[in-house]
Amino acid sequence: MRKWGLFLPEPSSLFDKLWNSHVVAALPGGGALVAIDRVFLHERTGASALNSLAEARRPVADPARVFAVTDHIVDTRPGRTDKTLMPGGQAFITETRAAAKAAGITLFDVNDPDQGIVHVISPELGIILPGCTLVAPDSHSCTQGAFGALAWGIGSSEAEHAMATGTLRLNKPKAMRVCFSGALPKGVTPKDMIMTLIAQYGAAGGKGHAVEFAGQAVSALDMEGRMTLCNMATEFSAMSGFIAPDAKTFEYLKGRRYAPKGTDWNRAVECWTQLASDTGAVFDTEIEIDARAITPMVSWGTSPENSVGISGTVPDDASDRALEYMALDKGQALAGTSIDAAFIGSCTNSRLPDLRRASALLKGRKIAGHVKAICVPGSSRVKREAEAEGIDAIFRDAGFEWRESGCSMCFYAGGESFDAGSRVISTTNRNFESRQGPGVKTHIASPETVVASALAGAIADVRELL
Amino acid sequence: MAEPFTILTSLPMLLIRDNIDTDQIIPSREMKSTGKTGLADGLFAGWRYTQIGGRETDPSFVLNDPHYADSQIILGGANFGCGSSREHAVWALAEYGFRAVIAPSFAPIFAGNCARNGVLPAVIDADAIAIMEKTDSPVTIDLGAQTVSIDGGESWTFPIDKEAKAMLLEGLDAIDLSLKMANDIATWQEADRAQRPWIYLGANQ
Numbered sequence: 001m002r003k004w005g006l007f008l009p010e011p012s013s014l015f016d017k018l019w020n021s022h023v024v025a026a027l028p029g030g031g032a033l034v035a036i037d038r039v040f041l042h043e044r045t046g047a048s049a050l051n052s053l054a055e056a057r058r059p060v061a062d063p064a065r066v067f068a069v070t071d072h073i074v075d076t077r078p079g080r081t082d083k084t085l086m087p088g089g090q091a092f093i094t095e096t097r098a099a100a101k102a103a104g105i106t107l108f109d110v111n112d113p114d115q116g117i118v119h120v121i122s123p124e125l126g127i128i129l130p131g132c133t134l135v136a137p138d139s140h141s142c143t144q145g146a147f148g149a150l151a152w153g154i155g156s157s158e159a160e161h162a163m164a165t166g167t168l169r170l171n172k173p174k175a176m177r178v179c180f181s182g183a184l185p186k187g188v189t190p191k192d193m194i195m196t197l198i199a200q201y202g203a204a205g206g207k208g209h210a211v212e213f214a215g216q217a218v219s220a221l222d223m224e225g226r227m228t229l230c231n232m233a234t235e236f237s238a239m240s241g242f243i244a245p246d247a248k249t250f251e252y253l254k255g256r257r258y259a260p261k262g263t264d265w266n267r268a269v270e271c272w273t274q275l276a277s278d279t280g281a282v283f284d285t286e287i288e289i290d291a292r293a294i295t296p297m298v299s300w301g302t303s304p305e306n307s308v309g310i311s312g313t314v315p316d317d318a319s320d321r322a323l324e325y326m327a328l329d330k331g332q333a334l335a336g337t338s339i340d341a342a343f344i345g346s347c348t349n350s351r352l353p354d355l356r357r358a359s360a361l362l363k364g365r366k367i368a369g370h371v372k373a374i375c376v377p378g379s380s381r382v383k384r385e386a387e388a389e390g391i392d393a394i395f396r397d398a399g400f401e402w403r404e405s406g407c408s409m410c411f412y413a414g415g416e417s418f419d420a421g422s423r424v425i426s427t428t429n430r431n432f433e434s435r436q437g438p439g440v441k442t443h444i445a446s447p448e449t450v451v452a453s454a455l456a457g458a459i460a461d462v463r464e465l466l
Numbered sequence: 467m468a469e470p471f472t473i474l475t476s477l478p479m480l481l482i483r484d485n486i487d488t489d490q491i492i493p494s495r496e497m498k499s500t501g502k503t504g505l506a507d508g509l510f511a512g513w514r515y516t517q518i519g520g521r522e523t524d525p526s527f528v529l530n531d532p533h534y535a536d537s538q539i540i541l542g543g544a545n546f547g548c549g550s551s552r553e554h555a556v557w558a559l560a561e562y563g564f565r566a567v568i569a570p571s572f573a574p575i576f577a578g579n580c581a582r583n584g585v586l587p588a589v590i591d592a593d594a595i596a597i598m599e600k601t602d603s604p605v606t607i608d609l610g611a612q613t614v615s616i617d618g619g620e621s622w623t624f625p626i627d628k629e630a631k632a633m634l635l636e637g638l639d640a641i642d643l644s645l646k647m648a649n650d651i652a653t654w655q656e657a658d659r660a661q662r663p664w665i666y667l668g669a670n671q
Binding site: 024025027028029030031033035037044045047048051052056058062064065086087088091092095096129131132137138139153154155156157158160161164165166167169171173203204207208234235237239258259260264265267268271302303305321411412413414420430432433434435438439 | 497
């Protein structure tokens with residue numbers, strides 16, 4: 001369709017199409033003023049950005065395209081209110097509520113049926129769309145690139161800029177394509193795909209690049225799996241990650257609240273169908289990974305690049321600092337390492353298919369007695385739909401806590417956390433020091449690996465359960 | 467609006483570890499209000515104090531070393547500032563008194579946040595950083611010339627994009643610059659609205 005072709009010589013990459021179709025003007029320094037279609041705030045930093053704009057007497061240019069949600073520090077225990085366990089946390093919620101109202105933006109508040117983690121609800125509501133630019137003051141905004149959009153995390157100053165002007169001032173990153181060829185083996189998930197990429201190419205491997213994920217193993221994923229894959233593009237230091245939209249993308253979005261309707265829908269799909277890298281498109285960097293060789297992954301250190309296959313050992317070149325923190329030794333096998341807790345949730349792995357796959361493994365089984373296990377659905381909608389399928393009962397019967405939706409213990413904000421120094425296997429995206437609580441040793445892995453480990457009471461290979 | 471950054475001479479504080487993330491620079495629990503200030507006290511809190519949430523300083527952490535008490539520059543490791551997009555990390559560094567970080571690479575969101583708050587992210591390769599570490603003496607950063615030099619010794623250049631350089635040198639506000647292009651933005655949106663009406667949400671959603 002003309003929208004994309006107008007600006008571009010053939011052949012072009014998906015990234016070129018996304019980028020060039022949003023350039024408002026070239027800037028003197030070589031960068032560009034780039035149109036931003038959607039801004040999404042959360043209560044951790046939303047009030048700060050909105051209040052700062054108001055103090056500078058800068059109105060939000062188009063409040064209908066700015067959204068906010070309470071997800072980061074909202075309590076996830078049943079019967080929640082504005083009160084949170086984080087000291088002073090309530091003020092973040094009430095001040096974001098007041099600031100959102102004053103600015104005229106849409107807020108999905110604590111007990112809104114559409115509340116949930118920003119990168120779970122934005123797709124559920126059709127706020128993210130193919131060919132769209134979306135920014136949020138949250139590094140995992142790249143998750144939403146799964147819809148063929150350019151979505152990325154920004155700081156507070158850029159959030160203010162995007163809201164005040166409908167644009168950002170950017171330098172065009174380089175284009176990378178990561179192709180996962182072949183089909184994933186049984187028990188191996190999109191979480192293992194992205195952890196494999198980061199383990200092989202490093203936590204700075206995507207530096208300066210916008211990354212398209214492609215190939216048979218990517219096309220085969222459902223939308224939720226594609227979101228898991230794109231989620232950790234930021235752990236790869238990429239500006240963003242994205243996947244060309246296809247029939248699955250359109251099917252997912254059709255009828256969602258903010259998705260186009262009627263004739264607009266047909267026009268939109270016609271337009272979105274053009275959003276793929278042309279044959280012969282040139283990339284600054286190309287990586288090919290054989291999906292058939294990927295195994296379930298688990299992290300051993302304090303950066304996502306510190307990850308190995310589940311049957312692997314801590315490498316000999318591991319840093320002493322990371323090993324001291326994680327209380328592991330070089331050459332030690334990961335499988336069989338005793339765990340204290342298990343966590344299923346976060347913007348990486350908290351959607352309905354994640355919970356379905358986890359519950360299928362849990363059904364009729366009990367987790368190890370010494371393991372504290374928590375499941376936090378990614379959104380209030382995911383929670384309702386899971387409960388309608390009886391998934392909550394399976395989790396509870398197996399020994400898991402079943403929570404209200406939110407970011408929860410993916411990170412420690414001073415309130416609720418795992419016990420100091422405890423070892424946790426977690427479906428989250430960051431295994432940084434003290435990320436999940438003081439001294440907490442986090443091992444990141446897929447929901448399947450977390451379930452297998454919770455059952456065994458120690459890091460375990462899910463393939464033995466299949 | 468940030469204070470302009472031109473030439474800075476200071477003894478760099480040595481914090482050469484790869485993948486120092488923004489949770490370490492300012493832990494989430496130390497972001498106690500919705501404002502942009504009051505963060506210096508929480509800078510590197512997990513490493514700086516003996517206990518989580520405590521304020522008893524740990525003498526083994528470099529920030530508490532009197533030798534570096536006046537440092538305005540951090541000498542860091544690769545992928546500095548990775549993790550959470552929280553701008554509080556840069557606000558905390560700036561409030562504490564740091565004006566520049568020298569590292570082999572930076573996480574992109576962190577580097578962008580630096581430039582908007584008068585903090586220079588200078589990319590210098592690890593070999594040069596090792597020399598500065600060994601020398602452990604004051605260095606001068608000249609942003610105009612894009613150089614870092616050991617006083618009376620070696621000098622290296624660093625890349626920086628023109629816009630970030632201009633914003634740092636002049637303490638410019640990016641929103642002011644872009645609002646001057648309001649006509650360009652309005653013209654672009656009018657044309658885009660005709661092609662992608664679904665992007666422009668009305669009140670009836």
